[in-house]
Amino acid sequence: MSRVISGGSEAAVDRSRRDFLRAATALLVGLNLPQTSLAGGGQHGAGGSGQRVVVVIFGGVRRAETFSPEGLENIPHLSRDLLPRALFYPDARNEGVTAHFNAISSILTGNWQRVDDWGKLAPTTPTLFEHFRKRLGAAQSDTWVVASNKALTSLIGASSASEYGPVYGANVVFPKQLMVAAVANALRAGRSRNMADRAKIEAELESMLEAGNYEGLGWTVFDGADRLDPRVRATIEEAITTFVRGGGPTSGDELTFLVSREVIRKFSPRLLVVIFSDVEVAHFGSYALHVGGIRTGDRLAYQLWQEIQGNSEYQNKTTMVILPEFGRDPDGSTTNGFFNHRGDTESTRSTWMMALGAAVDKPQIIERPIRHVDLCTTLAGLLGCPPMESQGARLAEWQV
Numbered sequence: 284m285s286r287v288i289s290g291g292s293e294a295a296v297d298r299s300r301r302d303f304l305r306a307a308t309a310l311l312v313g314l315n316l317p318q319t320s321l322a323g324g325g326q327h328g329a330g331g332s333g334q335r336v337v338v339v340i341f342g343g344v345r346r347a348e349t350f351s352p353e354g355l356e357n358i359p360h361l362s363r364d365l366l367p368r369a370l371f372y373p374d375a376r377n378e379g380v381t382a383h384f385n386a387i388s389s390i391l392t393g394n395w396q397r398v399d400d401w402g403k404l405a406p407t408t409p410t411l412f413e414h415f416r417k418r419l420g421a422a423q424s425d426t427w428v429v430a431s432n433k434a435l436t437s438l439i440g441a442s443s444a445s446e447y448g449p450v451y452g453a454n455v456v457f458p459k460q461l462m463v464a465a466v467a468n469a470l471r472a473g474r475s476r477n478m479a480d481r482a483k484i485e486a487e488l489e490s491m492l493e494a495g496n497y498e499g500l501g502w503t504v505f506d507g508a509d510r511l512d513p514r515v516r517a518t519i520e521e522a523i524t525t526f527v528r529g530g531g532p533t534s535g536d537e538l539t540f541l542v543s544r545e546v547i548r549k550f551s552p553r554l555l556v557v558i559f560s561d562v563e564v565a566h567f568g569s570y571a572l573h574v575g576g577i578r579t580g581d582r583l584a585y586q587l588w589q590e591i592q593g594n595s596e597y598q599n600k601t602t603m604v605i606l607p608e609f610g611r612d613p614d615g616s617t618t619n620g621f622f623n624h625r626g627d628t629e630s631t632r633s634t635w636m637m638a639l640g641a642a643v644d645k646p647q648i649i650e651r652p653i654r655h656v657d658l659c660t661t662l663a664g665l666l667g668c669p670p671m672e673s674q675g676a677r678l679a680e681w682q683v
């Protein structure tokens with residue numbers, strides 16, 4: 284397929300600049316707000332199985348560009364390094380709404396969610412975070428979401444279900460948003476070490492905003508409810524500084540990876556969800572950049588696996604799951620093929636899932652179709668939680 288450039292990219296750039304200013308303004312307002320401790324702190328919850336879970340969610344990727352004969356070259360790590368040790372489900376189905384917030388909340392609650400596509404409403408049934416924390420007394424610092432996906436909001440971390448909600452929710456971090464805030468702060472206060480740094484940071488920020496500004500959604504900088512504990516904030520800002528100073532290839536997902544790694548090293552959460560979304564550049568119509576996003580996700584998922592293997596808190600007691608939110612529309616569709624994920628088609632609904640680590644008794648390929656809602660209840664069992672109300676069924680192959 285040839286590289287296609289969509290129209291409207293100038294508008295996107297304008298919007299990025301506008302959003303940058305809005306972000307800076309929000310930061311100025313936010314600086315005067317009191318901080319509340321969201322990170323939890325204290326001891327890890329003593330309850331449960333002692334098992335740890337890391338879930339890596341990509342945006343929308345089709346089988347055609349991944350686990351198909353012609354797609355394998357885009358996922359060398361998933362196919363060569365990870366598949367041979369995985370429980371692999373080649374037909375993992377999204378039977379709900381194929382939009383980001385609903386897809387991810389369905390995965391994290393075990394029930395098909397049909398709330399606002401842009402995350403203005405929380406999921407209506409408890410997330411795995413809330414279930415885990417309420418039933419086993421796990422600390423907030425044990426449950427994290429780190430996400431590149433700007434179609435999400437902090438409402439992904441907790442539901443609106445009665446007797447649950449934010450008091451049992453996860454720490455939710457959007458590294459790109461924090462970077463916007465950190466850079467705006469640095470520029471405003473004139474505290475960056477030298478002008479070269481400032482120029483570099485500003486350029487970096489602009490390019491990231493342009494790359495990630497899909498689906499017409501503006502940035503929402505953390506409001507009062509999202510204020511982070513100073514220790515958490517310092518950790519994340521450290522990772523952001525590493526990212527900016529690194530000078531290597533950069534993308535939103537690279538930053539999300541670095542922040543996730545810091546979270547693993549500093550907080551060792553029992554349940555960490557990492558959401559990559561470089562692949563969503565597809566909404567701009569560039570096939571080459573979309574495939575580039577798949578390659579980045581492939582590499583970063585593998586690096587995360589390696590990080591877990593080398594960390595004594597995680598080694599041998601962690602299960603890592605990798606799955607896309609959904610596929611994308613088929614070539615030749617009325618919705619512009621890979622640009623979108625709106626079609627009620629196999630290409631959009633059926634992708635794959637792999638599980639690695641402690642829950643894998645023996646590597647195998649499970650041909651039976653599974654549904655995204657099956658994952659949550661399976662993970663609950665793995666963490667030692669009592670069953671949760673879910674439309675899904677436990678995956679029988681897992682060693683729980």
Ligand SMILES: [Zn+2]
Nearest residue numbers: 343383563566
């Ligand atoms: Zn999308």
